[in-house]
Amino acid sequence: MWNDFRVPTVDIGPYVADVPDAAACAGVAAQLDRACQEVGFVQIVGHGIPERTIDDLAAALDAFFALPLETKKGYRRGPAENRGYAPPKSESLSMSLGVPSASTMNDFYEAITVGTEASAFPGLDLPETSYARNTWPEAVPSFRPAVEEYFLRAQGLSRVLVRAFADALGLPPGYFDGLVDHSIEVLKMNNYALPESEIRVVDELTGMGAHTDFGIVTVLWADQVPGLQVLGADSRWHDVQPCDGALLINLGDAMARWTNGRWRSTIHRVDPPIVGGRIQRRRSAAFFFDGNHDAVIETLSGCLADGESGYPPITIAENIASKLAGMKSGVAPVGLREAERVLAADTH
Ligand SMILES: O=C(O)CCC(=O)C(=O)O
Ligand SMILES: [Fe+2]
Numbered sequence: 001m002w003n004d005f006r007v008p009t010v011d012i013g014p015y016v017a018d019v020p021d022a023a024a025c026a027g028v029a030a031q032l033d034r035a036c037q038e039v040g041f042v043q044i045v046g047h048g049i050p051e052r053t054i055d056d057l058a059a060a061l062d063a064f065f066a067l068p069l070e071t072k073k074g075y076r077r078g079p080a081e082n083r084g085y086a087p088p089k090s091e092s093l094s095m096s097l098g099v100p101s102a103s104t105m106n107d108f109y110e111a112i113t114v115g116t117e118a119s120a121f122p123g124l125d126l127p128e129t130s131y132a133r134n135t136w137p138e139a140v141p142s143f144r145p146a147v148e149e150y151f152l153r154a155q156g157l158s159r160v161l162v163r164a165f166a167d168a169l170g171l172p173p174g175y176f177d178g179l180v181d182h183s184i185e186v187l188k189m190n191n192y193a194l195p196e197s198e199i200r201v202v203d204e205l206t207g208m209g210a211h212t213d214f215g216i217v218t219v220l221w222a223d224q225v226p227g228l229q230v231l232g233a234d235s236r237w238h239d240v241q242p243c244d245g246a247l248l249i250n251l252g253d254a255m256a257r258w259t260n261g262r263w264r265s266t267i268h269r270v271d272p273p274i275v276g277g278r279i280q281r282r283r284s285a286a287f288f289f290d291g292n293h294d295a296v297i298e299t300l301s302g303c304l305a306d307g308e309s310g311y312p313p314i315t316i317a318e319n320i321a322s323k324l325a326g327m328k329s330g331v332a333p334v335g336l337r338e339a340e341r342v343l344a345a346d347t348h
Contacts (some may be wrong), residue, residue, distance in 0.1 A: 003102060003240040004236070004347065005039075005230075005232045007039055007041045007042065007043055007165075007240055007248070008031065008035040008038075008039060008042055008043070009042070009043040009044075009045060009231070009243065009246065010028060010031045010032055010042050010043070010044060010045070011028070011034060011044075011045050011046040012028060012044050012045070012046050012047055012157075012160065012161070012164065013045075013046030013048075013050070013342065014027070014046075014197070015028060015161075015163065015164050016046060016048045016157075017019070018162055019328070025164070026165060026167070026182045027166040027212045028121050029164055029167040030168070031329075032080070032164055032165065032168045033168040033169070036165075036251055036255070036264065037262060037263060038206055038233070038262065038264075039230070039232075039266065040230075040251045040265060040266030041230050041240060041248060041249070041266055041268070042144040042244040042248070042249050042262030043217075043242060043247070043248055043251075044123075044157075044161075044246060044247050044248070044249050045234055045243075045245060046087055047185075047244050047247055047326045048153075048241060049153045049154070049157065050279075051152075052222060053055075053149050053150050053153055054150065055147075055283070056146040056149065056150070057146055057150040057189075057221065057281065057285060058221075058223070058238050059142070059146065059148055059236050060142060060143045060146035061189045061285065062168065062283070062284055063140045063142065063143065064111075064112055064137055064140050064143055064189075065075060065110065065193070065201040065283075067137070067139055067140065069087065071139055072085045072087065072110070072112075073085065073087060074139075075112065075137050075199065077132075077135060078175075079324075079329050080129060080164055080324075080328075081128075081129075081132040081278070082090050082113055082115065082320075083110050083113050083114065083115060083132045083133070083134055083135055084112065084113060084134075084137075085110070085111070085137075086110060086111045086112075086113070086136040087110055087196070087248065088108050088109065088110045088189075089105065089107065089108055090105055090106060090211055090328075090329060091111075091206050091327050091328055092104060092107055092268075092271075092326075093105045093107055093209040093210070093211040093331065094191075094206075094209030094210050094325055094342065095209070095326040095330055095332055096208070096211050096212075096323040096324070096326040096327040096333070097211055097212065097267075097326070097333070097336050097339045097342060098325075098326060098332035098333045098336055098337070099209075099210065099337050099339050099342050099343065100332075104318060105205070105206065105304040106206075107205055107206050107207060107208045107209050107270075108192065108194055108205050108207060108226075108272070109190045109191060109192050109207055109208050109270070110190075110191050110193075110199040111188050111189060111191070111197075112137070112189050113186055113188045113189070114130070114134045114136070114147060114151070114186070114187050114189065114225075115131070115134065115184070115185055115186040115195065116131055116183070116184065116185040116186075117132065117133050117134060118131035118132075119133075120181045120182075123242040124182055124264065126182060126221075126293065127293065127317075129317070129321070130184050130223070130293040130317050130320070131184065131293070140158075140274045142279065146189065146253070147189075150187070150221075150285070151185070151187050151287070154187065154219045154287035154289075155185055155289070157158075157219055157247075157279045158180075158183075158185075158216075158217055158219060158287065158289035159180065159215050159289075161219075161249065161289075162176040162177075162180055162216060162217065162289070163176070163177070163345070165217070165255070167261065169263075169300065169302070170218040171246055171300070171302075171303065172243045175196040176291075177214075179291050179295040180216070180289070180291050180292060180295075181291055181292065182292050182293075183216075183289055183290060183291050183292055183319070184215065184288075184290040184291065184292070184293055184316065184319050184320065185287070185288065185289055185290065186234055186288045186290065187285060187286070187287045187288075188269070188286045188288065189283075189285045190208070190270075190283065190285070190286070191281070192207045192208075192227060192270060192272070192273075192279075192281065192282040192283070192284075193279070193282075193285055194206075194272075205279075206232075206269070206270075206271070206272075206336060207227055207268055207269070207270030207272050207273075207282070208269055208270040209269055210231070210267050210268070210269040210345075211267065211269070211324055211327075212252065212256075212265040212266065212267055212268075212338050213242065213250060213251075213252035213253070213265065213286070213288060214252055214253050214254075214288065214290060214319060214320045214323045215252040215253070215288045215289055215290025215291055215316065215320070216248070216251075216252055216254045216255055216274070216289050216290060216291050217249055217251055217252060217255065217256055217289050218220065218248055218249060218250050218251075218286050218287065218289070219240075219247055219248075219286075219287040219289070220249065220251060220285070220286050220289050221247055221248075221284060221285045221286075222241075222242055222248065222252065222282075222283070222285075223260065223282060223283050223284070224241050224242065225273055225280050225281070225282040225283075226239055227270045227271055227272065227273040227282045228240045228241070228265060228268060228269075228270055228284070229267065229269050229270070229271055230250075230266055230267075230268045231268065231269075231341065231345050232340070233264075235341075235344055235345050235346055236249040236345070236346045237240060237269070237345065237346065238270075245336040250266055251263055251264060251265050251266065252265055252289070252290070253297075253319055253323075254291055254316060254319070256311075257297045257314070257319075258297055258298075258299060258300050259299070259300060259303045259313040260299045260300075260303040260304060260309045260310060260311065261310060261311075262303050265338065267338060267342055267345075269343055270282070270284075290316055290320060292316060293315065293316055293317035294315055294317065295315065295316050296314070296315055297312050297313065297314055297315070297319065298313040298325050299311060308335045310337065328329045
């Protein structure tokens with residue numbers, strides 16, 4: 001495996017501080033700019049999210065996924081609503097890029113998803129499609145408070161990150177604030193586990209298919225079980241595991257579109273981690289900070305190449321809807337340039 005690849009670590013502490021120090025923030029912004037151009041994945045330390053909050057999230061996730069499958073299935077929602085429980089093999093992430101998986105089998109993760117509801121913004125009359133009501137699993141009473149606490153923290157960190165991104169891109173301070181003040185936010189908690197009986201077909205199994213994330217930035221908590229792989233600029237897949245105490249972040253489609261590809265919406269996937277012939281259970285929680293549903297993503301003037309952009313304007317909600325249709329219903333979006341990158345990647 002190619003060893004030059006590294007996910008840079010950035011201490012976001014100066015931006016989280018009560019009284020930010022301008023020179024320290026400028027240093028952080030410069031590091032972010034470099035990391036976002038070269039890799040599109042960053043390990044964030046100094047994020048200020050208490051260890052206890054993260055431990056409680058992990059415990060909530062464990063308690064939920066330990067429920068019997070039939071109980072969990074009671075929390076399913078329709079394919080147009082990005083909420084509730086998704087059983088193993090009910091979704092295919094590579095189809096969000098329009099790329100069918102080689103095995104034609106869906107991804108084996110199971111997930112439960114919650115997000116910001118329209119009722120959080122009573123004056124705005126937000127559409128239920130992007131801001132659907134949540135289904136909380138009442139069978140695990142500790143789930144909701146633990147997940148809500150983490151959700152608020154991840155939201156706070158995302159808001160800090162987009163302020164740092166504006167600085168890193170040389171934009172006016174707070175440039176993105178008006179585009180994220182009623183942001184679509186979704187926390188997708190993933191469990192990669194399989195019954196013993198299914199392990200024989202391991203060659204055909206995909207934990208989560210290759211995809212880019214749909215929004216602005218994702219805050220990704222993952223345990224340290226291997227499996228996550230990132231497609232580097234060298235067209236090879238690289239294993240990524242978070243360091244102790246770090247949260248991964250990665251950029252989504254909106255950032256690649258705004259910057260005309262200067263910043264990378266990095267393709268990633270999850271392979272089944274197999275140790276001693278057994279699939280190891282792995283858990284993650286991806287907080288997607290997607291931006292206002294009605295914000296138009298149009299390439300920043302400073303990022304046009306000879307006045308041109310490779311990406312036509314699109315609203316945040318339109319982009320997400322086309323991706324979800326691929327992932328949940330198999331309706332492939334067409335002509336996505338990232339699909340070519342997946343097809344060109346080294347197959348190992
Ligand atoms: O499980 C992981 O580490 C990645 C999850 C992910 O990429 C996603 O939910 O979009
Ligand atoms: Fe992802």
